[in-house]
Amino acid sequence: MSFSPPGKTLTEPEDLIAAGFSAPEQADVLAKVAARYSVAVPAGVAALIERRDDTLGRQFLPDPRELTILPHERADPIGDDAHQAVKGLIHRYPDRALLKLTSVCPVYCRFCFRRERVGAATEGLLDAPALDSAFAYLAAHREIWELIVTGGDPLAVSPRRLAELSARLNKLDHVKILRFHSRVPALAPERVTQELIAALRASGKTVYVALHANHPRELTAQARAAIARLVDSGIVMVSQTVLLRGVNDNVETLAVLMRAFVENRVKPYYLHHADLAPGTSHLRLPLEEGRELVRTLLGRLSGLCQPVFVVDIPGGHGKAPAGPDYWRREGEGWRVEDWRGKSHCYADPAGPKSPAS
Ligand SMILES: *Cc1c(COP(=O)(O)O)cnc(C)c1O
Ligand code: SF4
Numbered sequence: 001m002s003f004s005p006p007g008k009t010l011t012e013p014e015d016l017i018a019a020g021f022s023a024p025e026q027a028d029v030l031a032k033v034a035a036r037y038s039v040a041v042p043a044g045v046a047a048l049i050e051r052r053d054d055t056l057g058r059q060f061l062p063d064p065r066e067l068t069i070l071p072h073e074r075a076d077p078i079g080d081d082a083h084q085a086v087k088g089l090i091h092r093y094p095d096r097a098l099l100k101l102t103s104v105c106p107v108y109c110r111f112c113f114r115r116e117r118v119g120a121a122t123e124g125l126l127d128a129p130a131l132d133s134a135f136a137y138l139a140a141h142r143e144i145w146e147l148i149v150t151g152g153d154p155l156a157v158s159p160r161r162l163a164e165l166s167a168r169l170n171k172l173d174h175v176k177i178l179r180f181h182s183r184v185p186a187l188a189p190e191r192v193t194q195e196l197i198a199a200l201r202a203s204g205k206t207v208y209v210a211l212h213a214n215h216p217r218e219l220t221a222q223a224r225a226a227i228a229r230l231v232d233s234g235i236v237m238v239s240q241t242v243l244l245r246g247v248n249d250n251v252e253t254l255a256v257l258m259r260a261f262v263e264n265r266v267k268p269y270y271l272h273h274a275d276l277a278p279g280t281s282h283l284r285l286p287l288e289e290g291r292e293l294v295r296t297l298l299g300r301l302s303g304l305c306q307p308v309f310v311v312d313i314p315g316g317h318g319k320a321p322a323g324p325d326y327w328r329r330e331g332e333g334w335r336v337e338d339w340r341g342k343s344h345c346y347a348d349p350a351g352p353k354s355p356a357s
Contacts, residue, residue, distance in 0.1 A: 007043025009106075011120070013062070016041070021052055021061050033062040037279070038108045038119030045107050045187050048217050055253075056215040058246050058283070059109050066110060066279035075116040077275040079316025086133040088126045092318055095145040096177075099134055101126055101165070102152035106188045111244060111283045113275035113312070118152050125157065135168055138175065146177035155184035155191060155209075159199040166202035179208040181240070186211060186218040189226035197233045207235045211266055214241050214248050216256040224264050231265045238269035241307065243290050244283045251296045258297070258305035268307035273322055275312055287311070287322060295324040299339025 008015075013030035016022040016039070022030055033039075041049070041060050049057035083092040090098040103114075103122035112118060126134070138144055147169065154162070169175060180200065184191050200207050209230055213219060219227075231237055239261045241248065248254055258268050271294065274284040285293075294309045309323040326337045327346075334346040 009043065010041040010046055011039055013039075016061060019046060021046070021049060021057060023052070026064060029064040029067070030062050033064065033066045033279075037062070037066060037110070037112075037115050038121070040106065040108045040120070042106055042188065044190070044222075048220070055247050056217045059111070059214060059244065060107055061110070063110060063282065065282040068281065069278045070276075070281050073276045073278045073280065074314060075278060077113050077277045077314055078312040079314060080114070082316030086137050087130040089134040089137055091137075091141070091144070092316060094143050096148060097138065097141070097144050097146075098148040098150055099126075100151055101149050101154045102157050104156060105151065105153040105183070106156050106191075107183065109183075109242075111242060111274050111277060111280045113277045114152075115277050115279075122152075125161065131165075135172075138169075138172055142174045144175060146179060147175050148179045148181065150181040153182050153184055154180050155182040155196065156188070159193070159195040162196065163199035163202050166199060166204075169203040169205065176205060177208065178203050178205040179210060181210045181212060183212045185209065185226045185230060185237075186213045186220075186223040189220070189222040192226035192229055194229075197230060197235070200235065201233060208238060209235050210238050210240050210269060211261075212240050212242075213257070213261075214244055216253065216260055219257075219260045219264065227264045227266060237266040239266045239307070240270040240272060241268075242272045242274050243285055243293070243309075244274060245285055246283070249285055249289070249293070251293060251300070254293060254297060255301055255305070258301060258307065262302070262304045268305055270319075271307040271309045273309065273311045276314055291322065291324045 010016055010019060013022060013027050013034055017024050017027060039062050045060060080090050083090050085091040085097070088100045102125050103118045104120070104124050105118060108119065138147065169178060227237060241257065243249060248257060261268050273287055273290050274280060290309060297306060308321055310319040311322045312319050327334050330345065333348045335343055336346050337343050
């Protein structure tokens with residue numbers, strides 16, 4: 001297999017200006033943004049950015065508007081802290097726990113919901129005592145059926161470390177599913193080596209990789225090949241996408257993206273309303289607009305291409321489906337809207353309830 005060489009990662013406003021991605025007159029204000037929220041654009045990602053103000057590039061290039069923080073935005077937008085069982089382990093739902101294995105990513109997204117916690121200035125990998133506590137907690141909580149490994153980007157961690165994690169997990173019989181959330185297969189596909197895949201699979205669990213991708217151009221030939229290596233190895237893949245202003249906020253782009261996932265054996269899973277992370281309002285759509293976009297996708301695209309539109313409720317209350325409603329009560333039955341927007345009656349007379357079990 002041949003991969004493009006990694007090359008230099010752009011991390012400073014001067015690098016971005018030299019590359020032609022940012023305006024020279026913004027050097028000072030971008031330095032303020034970069035001091036607050038990490039910037040990293042690896043060479044492979046820079047190659048995908050076509051020009052200043054590119055739709056794909058808006059995800060990664062710092063913007064002066066990031067300094068505008070609205071009163072309802074929060075440092076911990078989805079309330080991870082409220083459910084932190086031990087350091088790095090969030091146990092919000094009974095049957096699944098989430099491990100923040102690392103706080104670094106190969107590339108930093110400007111809309112990141114953990115932007116206050118990830119970045120170059122953080123500790124990086126979860127330290128050994130924290131990992132011991134997390135495994136002690138997992139061992140003691142037999143209701144945990146699934147472990148979700150996230151970060152940061154867990155697939156940026158070395159295969160050796162990931163293999164250690166898998167080996168420890170292998171001993172926990174009650175954990176059946178191991179799920180990694182990552183941007184690596186798309187944005188750093190050269191990291192998806194047979195060694196990495198073997199490390200992910202070493203747990204003996206059913207392994208899922210949830211690919212985070214928001215723009216169709218992220219799915220390059222190299223990305224598609226990396227996805228194929230994962231899926232061919234027996235790993236199941238699903239997608240998650242964040243709905244972003246100026247990146248993917250139209251039906252055409254979403255349709256191409258969702259179809260590209262399905263064509264590459266990645267089942268669309270979630271479309272996220274952008275979280276209320278600080279300094280991200282310019283990238284967020286009003287909820288109403290997101291709901292309308294999702295409504296338009298229905299019927300236009302195969303059922304395989306339909307993600308669930310979700311909002312993470314601030315305060316740690318979990319995700320709630322946010323898609324449009326098609327049903328409302330009418331008399332004894334319902335009124336339902338079809339994919340063309342036409343409305344129909346649906347008879348649903350009150351019948352005997354099923355016996356209580
Ligand atoms: C999103 C999330 C999960 C996973 O939720 P799913 O609906 O199963 O994808 C689990 N734990 C936490 C803390 C989360 O934020
Ligand atoms: S890859 Fe994920 S954790 Fe990392 S910056 Fe992007 S959204 Fe945040």
